[in-house]
Amino acid sequence: MNIEGLDSSILGPAFAAGLLVLSTHVPLGRQVLQRGIIFIDLAIAQFAGLGVIAAHVMHLDSPGFAVQLMAYGCAVLGAFLLYWCERHWPDAQEAIIGTSFIVAACSGILLLSSSPQAGEHLKELLVGQILWVGYAQLVPVTVIYALVLLLGKFLRSHEHPLLFYLLFAVTVTASVQLVGVYLVFASLIIPALSVRNAGKRGVLLAYGLGAAGYGLGLLGSALFDLPAGAVIVLSLACLGMLVAAIRKVACQVAG
Amino acid sequence: MNGYRKWCLVVSLLMCASQGAYAVVNVFTCEPEWAALAKEVGGDLVKTASATTGLQDVHHIEARPSLIARVRQADLLLCTGAGLEEGWLPVLQRRANNPRIQAGADGYMEAADYLRLLDRPTRIDRSEGDVHARGNPHIQLDPTNIPVIAQALAKRLQVLDSGHAARYQENLSDFLSRWQTALGRWERQARPLQGLPVVVHHNAWVYLINWLELDLVGTLEPKPGLPPTSTHLSQLLEQMERQPAKVIIRSPYQGARASEWLSERTGIPAIMLPTTVGGNEAATDLFGLFDDLVLQLLSVTQ
Numbered sequence: 376m377n378i379e380g381l382d383s384s385i386l387g388p389a390f391a392a393g394l395l396v397l398s399t400h401v402p403l404g405r406q407v408l409q410r411g412i413i414f415i416d417l418a419i420a421q422f423a424g425l426g427v428i429a430a431h432v433m434h435l436d437s438p439g440f441a442v443q444l445m446a447y448g449c450a451v452l453g454a455f456l457l458y459w460c461e462r463h464w465p466d467a468q469e470a471i472i473g474t475s476f477i478v479a480a481c482s483g484i485l486l487l488s489s490s491p492q493a494g495e496h497l498k499e500l501l502v503g504q505i506l507w508v509g510y511a512q513l514v515p516v517t518v519i520y521a522l523v524l525l526l527g528k529f530l531r532s533h534e535h536p537l538l539f540y541l542l543f544a545v546t547v548t549a550s551v552q553l554v555g556v557y558l559v560f561a562s563l564i565i566p567a568l569s570v571r572n573a574g575k576r577g578v579l580l581a582y583g584l585g586a587a588g589y590g591l592g593l594l595g596s597a598l599f600d601l602p603a604g605a606v607i608v609l610s611l612a613c614l615g616m617l618v619a620a621i622r623k624v625a626c627q628v629a630g
Numbered sequence: 631m632n633g634y635r636k637w638c639l640v641v642s643l644l645m646c647a648s649q650g651a652y653a654v655v656n657v658f659t660c661e662p663e664w665a666a667l668a669k670e671v672g673g674d675l676v677k678t679a680s681a682t683t684g685l686q687d688v689h690h691i692e693a694r695p696s697l698i699a700r701v702r703q704a705d706l707l708l709c710t711g712a713g714l715e716e717g718w719l720p721v722l723q724r725r726a727n728n729p730r731i732q733a734g735a736d737g738y739m740e741a742a743d744y745l746r747l748l749d750r751p752t753r754i755d756r757s758e759g760d761v762h763a764r765g766n767p768h769i770q771l772d773p774t775n776i777p778v779i780a781q782a783l784a785k786r787l788q789v790l791d792s793g794h795a796a797r798y799q800e801n802l803s804d805f806l807s808r809w810q811t812a813l814g815r816w817e818r819q820a821r822p823l824q825g826l827p828v829v830v831h832h833n834a835w836v837y838l839i840n841w842l843e844l845d846l847v848g849t850l851e852p853k854p855g856l857p858p859t860s861t862h863l864s865q866l867l868e869q870m871e872r873q874p875a876k877v878i879i880r881s882p883y884q885g886a887r888a889s890e891w892l893s894e895r896t897g898i899p900a901i902m903l904p905t906t907v908g909g910n911e912a913a914t915d916l917f918g919l920f921d922d923l924v925l926q927l928l929s930v931t932q
Contacts, residue, residue: 380695382702384727488856506693507721593695602692 380597385506389603392508392516393589396550396562399520401581403543404567406533411469415457416547416563418472420556421479422453423548428486447548453479454544458537505554506603516549554604561588561608569615573622580618588614655791658700658731660709660719661688663770664741664779666907666916668708670805671784675794681722684908687883691718701726704737705790708783711740712747714767736789741779745769748836770906772837773813773920777806812917820924822931827873829866829898831880831889834905838923847875850888858888870896877930881905899930 380386407413426449427442435441453475460471523542532538550559565588566581573580591614592607599606654677659665665680672678679700682688688710691697701707701722709715723732730737747765769775784802788795820842828839829848839846848869852862870892878900880889886902893900903923904913912922 377696379699379703382695382699385695385698385702385725488859504693506695506698507718507725509725597695600694600696602694604693 376598377600378598380600381594382597386593386597388508388510388513389505389593390589391510391513392505392553393558393562393593393607394586395513395516395520396554396558397566397582397585397589399523399546400550400559400562401566401578401585402524402527403546404563405578405581406539407543407563408567408571409533410539412472413564414469414472414476415543416551416559417556418457418476418479419450419453419544419547420551420559421476421483422544423447423450423551425449425479425483425486428483432486446552447545450544450548451541454540455537458540461536461540503552503555504604505558505607508553512553516553519545519549557608558604561611565611565615569619570622571619584614584618585611655705655787656700656703657706657708658704659707660715661770661906662908663906663916663919664708664710664783667776667780667783668706670916671780671798671801672787673797673801675791675797676787684904684906684910684913685882688714689717693718697722698725701731702728704728704731706737706739706786707731708739708741710742710767710769712742712764712767712769714742736786739783739786741782742767742769744778744782745775748840749833766833766836768834768905769837771835771923772841773809773816773916774841775837776916777809780805780809808917812920816920816924819928823924823927826877826927826931827875829870829875829878829892831878831884834881835879835903842924842927844927847873850878850880850892863892866892867895870898874898877901877927879903882909901926901930903927 407415423446426445426447429449430442430445435445457468457472457475461468464471523546526532526538527542530538532542547559550562554562562585566585569584570577570581588611589607592610593603595601595610596603596606654675655672657665657668657672657676657678659668659678659680661682662680662684665678668676668678681691681697704726707723709719729735732738742764747767747769749766751763751765780802784798787798791798824843825845826842827845827847828835829850830839830846831850833849833851833854835846838844848866850858850866852859858866874896875898878889878893878898880886880900880902882902882904886900889900892898902910903926904910904919907913907915907919909919910922912925913919
C-alpha cells in the first residue's frame with residue numbers, strides 16, 4: 376500500500392477525463408453492441424493513426440493543428456468506407472471491420488519503414504495515458520463531445536447509420552488520444568454490455584457503473600502503485616460482471 | 631483531557647524532531663544510473679528514486695500515480711537529457727506542476743549537458759532512422775563520463791542544500807578516488823578486449839565500444855529503432871563470413887530472438903549485457919555495472 380499517489384490534483388484530471396469519455400461512449404457503445412460491430416473503435420483508431428503517420432511522411436511535423444486535421448480526416452474517411460461497406464455487405468460488416476483494422480495497421484508499418492520517428496508520435500497519439508491528462512486538454516474534447524451528443528440527439532444518429540459512423544469516428548479519435556485504446560474499448564463495451572436489454576433505465580446504470588469503475592481503478596492504481604489504465608480496465612470488467620450477475624439473479628427472482 | 635493534550639504535544643514534538651533529522655534532498659532521476667550516482671555523492675543527505683529500472687527501455691514508461699507524486703516532491707530532477715526522455719518527461723514535469731524541477735531551475739539537471747556526445751548527426755534526416763539530434767544519449771556506458779557528471783551533481787547539490795556543502799565535497803572526493811582506482815583496474819583487465827569485433831542489436835553501445843576500443847562490425851537493426859529486414863540480415867550474414875565477430879551483444883529490454891537467430895546461423899555467442907544499474911543481478915551499483923560488463927566481455931574472448 377502506498378498513499379503518496381492519493382492526491383486529488385493527480386487523480387482529479389484523470390477521473391474527469393474518464394467521466395468525459397463515458398459521457399459519449401456509453402450511448403455509442405449501446406449502438407455498437409446493437410449493430411454487432413464491437414471492433415469498430417480499433418479500426419477507427421488505426422485509421423486516425425494512419426493519418427498521423429501520413430502527416431509525418433508529408434513533413435507536416437509541427438505537432439498540433441495539421442496533424443490533428445489529418446488524424447480526424449483519415450478517421451472520417453475510414454468511417455465513410457465502413458458505412459459504404461455496411462450498405463453493400465451488411466452480413467459481413469464485422470469481418471470487414473477486422474480486416475480494415477489490420478490493413479490500416481500494416482499500411483502504417485510500411486509507411487513508417489522510412490521514418491521510424493513518426494512511430495514515436497503515433498504511440499504518443501494512440502497510446503494516450505490517462506494520468507498524463509491535464510484539465511487544459513479536456514476543454515477541446517468537451518467541445519467536440521458536446522457537439523457529438525447534440526447532433527446525435529437531435530438528428531437521431533441511431534436511425535441514420537452514416538451519421539452514427541461519422542460521429543463515432545470523431546469521438547474515438549478524440550478519446551483515444553486522451554486515454555488510449557484499451558480504455559476506449561472498455562468504456563464503450565463494458566458498461567453497455569452489462570446493462571444489455573435494460574431499456575431506458577439501463578443508461579443511468581451504465582453511467583454509474585462506468586464512473587465507479589474509473590473511480591475504483593484510479594484509487595487502486597494509486598494505492599498499489601500500478602499503471603492506471605490497466606487497473607481501470609480490470610475494475611470496469613469486474614464491476615461489469617458483478618452488475619450483469621446481479622441483474623441475472625434479479626430477473627430470475629422476478630420471473 | 632490534560633493527558634491527551636500532553637500526548638499531542640509529545641507527538642508533534644517528535645514529528646518536528648524527526649523532520650529536522652531527516653530533512654533530505656529528494657532526488658528523482660529518470661534512469662537508475664543517476665540514482666546510483668546521487669546515492670554516491672549525496673549519501674544519507676539525499677533520498678533517491680528512479681522513474682525507470684535497468685530492465686526497461688527508457689523511451690517509454692507507464693504512468694503511475696506515485697510517479698507524478700514523487701516528481702511533485704522532488705527537489706532535484708536528474709535525467710540523461712539529449713532527447714532520450716522526450717516522449718514522457720515534459721508531460722511528467724507539466725503534470726507534477728513543481729516549479730523547483732522545471733527546465734532552467736536549479737532543481738533540473740541533464741547529464742548530457744556536461745559532455746560532448748558521440749554520433750552527433752551532421753544532418754538531421756528522418757530517413758536515417760531514430761537518430762537523436764544532439765547525439766547518442768547512452769552516455770552512462772563510458773566510465774570516464776561518470777566523474778564529470780558526479781562533479782556537476784555535487785555542485786548542484788551544494789546549491790540546493792548549502793548547509794551540507796562540505797559533506798557533499800567529502801562524498802565526492804571519496805567517490806572520485808574509489809572510481810579512479812576502479813577505472814584503472816577495468817582498463818587493465820580489459821586490455822585483451824581491444825579490437826574485439828562485436829555485433830550489437832541496437833546502437834546503444836557506442837560509448838562502451840569507444841571506451842574499450844572494440845570493433846563494431848555490424849548492427850542487427852538496419853537503422854536505429856527499425857526492425858531488421860531480410861536484405862539487411864542477409865548482408866549481415868555475408869559480412870560475418872568475411873569478417874566474423876566474436877560476440878553478439880543485446881540489452882535486457884531487447885528481445886532475444888534477433889540475436890539468437892544470428893547466433894544460431896553463425897555460431898557466434900550472443901550475450902545480454904546490462905546497460906545500467908539494475909540491468910542484471912551483478913550490476914547492483916555503478917561499480918558492479920562496469921565490473922560485470924568487463925567480466926562478461928572477457929569471458930567470450932577465452
